[in-house]
Amino acid sequence: MYEISCSIVLFHDAVDDIRKTIECFLSSTRRVKLFLVDNSSEDTLRYEFNSPQIEYIFTGRNIGYGSAHNLAIRKAQGCSKYHLILNPDVEFEASILDKLFKFMEQNEDIGLVMPKVLYKTGEIQYLCKTLPSPSDLFARRFIPGPLKGFFKNYLERYELKHKDYNSTMEVPNLSGCFMFTRTEVLAQVGFFDEQYFLYLEDTDLCRRINAQYRTVYYPAVSIIHGYNKASYKNLKLLKYHIKSSIQYFNKWGWFNDRERLLINRSAIHNTALIRKTVILKQERAFTSTQ
Numbered sequence: 692m693y694e695i696s697c698s699i700v701l702f703h704d705a706v707d708d709i710r711k712t713i714e715c716f717l718s719s720t721r722r723v724k725l726f727l728v729d730n731s732s733e734d735t736l737r738y739e740f741n742s743p744q745i746e747y748i749f750t751g752r753n754i755g756y757g758s759a760h761n762l763a764i765r766k767a768q769g770c771s772k773y774h775l776i777l778n779p780d781v782e783f784e785a786s787i788l789d790k791l792f793k794f795m796e797q798n799e800d801i802g803l804v805m806p807k808v809l810y811k812t813g814e815i816q817y818l819c820k821t822l823p824s825p826s827d828l829f830a831r832r833f834i835p836g837p838l839k840g841f842f843k844n845y846l847e848r849y850e851l852k853h854k855d856y857n858s859t860m861e862v863p864n865l866s867g868c869f870m871f872t873r874t875e876v877l878a879q880v881g882f883f884d885e886q887y888f889l890y891l892e893d894t895d896l897c898r899r900i901n902a903q904y905r906t907v908y909y910p911a912v913s914i915i916h917g918y919n920k921a922s923y924k925n926l927k928l929l930k931y932h933i934k935s936s937i938q939y940f941n942k943w944g945w946f947n948d949r950e951r952l953l954i955n956r957s958a959i960h961n962t963a964l965i966r967k968t969v970i971l972k973q974e975r976a977f978t979s980t981q
Contacts, residue, residue, distance in 0.1 A: 694721040695788055696771035696874070698763030699779050700756055701729045706739050709779045716777065717744055718785040721792060724771060726763030730754060756867075757883030757892035764882050767874050774877060776870040776893075780917035787912045791871050794909060802876040802904025803897060805865040807856065807913040816918055817850040818866035819908050821955040822898060825945055828936050848959060862908045863901050863954045867893025868916050876904055884942075889928070891935040895942070901954070 697716050701709065716725055725745045729736055734749040748762055760776055767774045773795060775788070787806065795801060808816040821827075827849045847853065854860060870893065880899040883892045897906055943951065 692722070693724040693767075693771035694792060695719065695773045695775060696724045696726065696763070696767040697775040697777050698726045698728060698760045698767075699777050700759040701727060701731060701736065701779060702753060703731045704736070704779055706736065711782055712777065712779050713740060713745075715781070715783050715785070716775070716788070717742065719788040720785070721788055723788070724767070726766060728759040728762055730759050755885065755888040757887055757896075758885045761882045761885065764874075764877055768878055769874075771874055774872050774874045776867060776872065778868040778916065781869055781914055783912075783914040787914065790912050791909070794911075795871070795873065798905075798907075800905050801907050802873055802880075802900040803865060803906045804871045804909050805862075805869055805907075806871075807908075807910035808866065808868065808916045808918075809913055811915055811917065815856055816866075816916060817852055817856070818868070819851045819854065819856070819860070819862040820864040820894075821849055821851065821958050822863050822943075822948075822951045823849070823894065823936075823939075824948075824951065825936075825940055851958065853959075856908075857910050859910065860908050861905050861958070863898065863906060863958050864894050865897050865906055865908065867896075868918070869914055870897075872900070876900060879903070886938050886942075887935045889931040889935065891932075891939040895939060898943070898954075 699709070699712065713725065713727075716723060723744060725742075726748060727736070727740065727745060728748045728750065730750050730753040732752065734747075734751075737747050737749065740747070746766070750759060750762070764774060773792065783806075791804060791806065795804060805818070808818050810816055830846060831849070851862065880896075880903060882896075884895050887895065900906055
């Protein structure tokens with residue numbers, strides 16, 4: 692039985708680019724297991740990381756980000772207490788996993804935790820967000836830079852920039868670059884929704900976890916993330932982003948999403964986050980009897 696398992700999805704990554712991330716995870720003093728899921732067309736990395744702590748899974752084709760992580764999450768079920776969903780461009784100190792482990796042990800109502808995330812320059816990445824609306828994603832992606840100043844308050848509210856990023860807080864939408872979860876929670880709410888090839892799968896999963904558990908930002912520990920907003924630079928990735936956005940809003944609602952409204956109001960105004968799904972189910976059940 693492992694204390695922490697981890698999955699990293701690879702796609703034509705250079706060995707030197709991912710070695711640091713792998714070393715960071717394996718340096719933990721906890722009993723750990725790492726799953727490297729390779730979506731590349733050739734398994735050139737199979738023999739690069741030989742360790743009993745590593746299992747290499749070669750898919751032979753790009754099956755998508757969430758689908759690849761799901762292969763590892765299924766293997767982790769019943770074999771580890773916590774599972775870390777990790778990007779290959781993340782670095783952190785060896786002690787961080789132990790601190791997150793202890794934090795989760797002390798807070799059994801938390802299903803998912805994300806640490807403070809920094810750029811390599813030391814600047815903070817604002818990765819705590821409300822649940823997106825169509826206008827949120829459109830404004831972030833398509834409004835030209837010179838005009839974004841007119842929407843500054845709107846965009847900053849979406850990224851919860853008015854909140855204290857040095858304080859622990861419950862957040863409904865946490866980044867998929869580092870998701871420290873309970874394996875039993877993933878078994879309960881479901882793994883990544885595989886309809887998303889790339890993008891929004893982390894928001895979808897976080898939303899489902901938050902409906903039944905607390906999803907928490909924990910800045911007592913920090914990581915470094917080489918975040919580069921690839922979809923802003925690559926037309927193919929932009930198409931994936933747009934497609935995933937359509938799939939997300941088709942699933943959860945475009946403009947008539949009352950649950951999103953309740954959750955976001957709670958996050959923005961510091962009110963207690965109620966178990967939204969239970970309330971809405973009660974409302975639907977009441978309505979159906981009328």
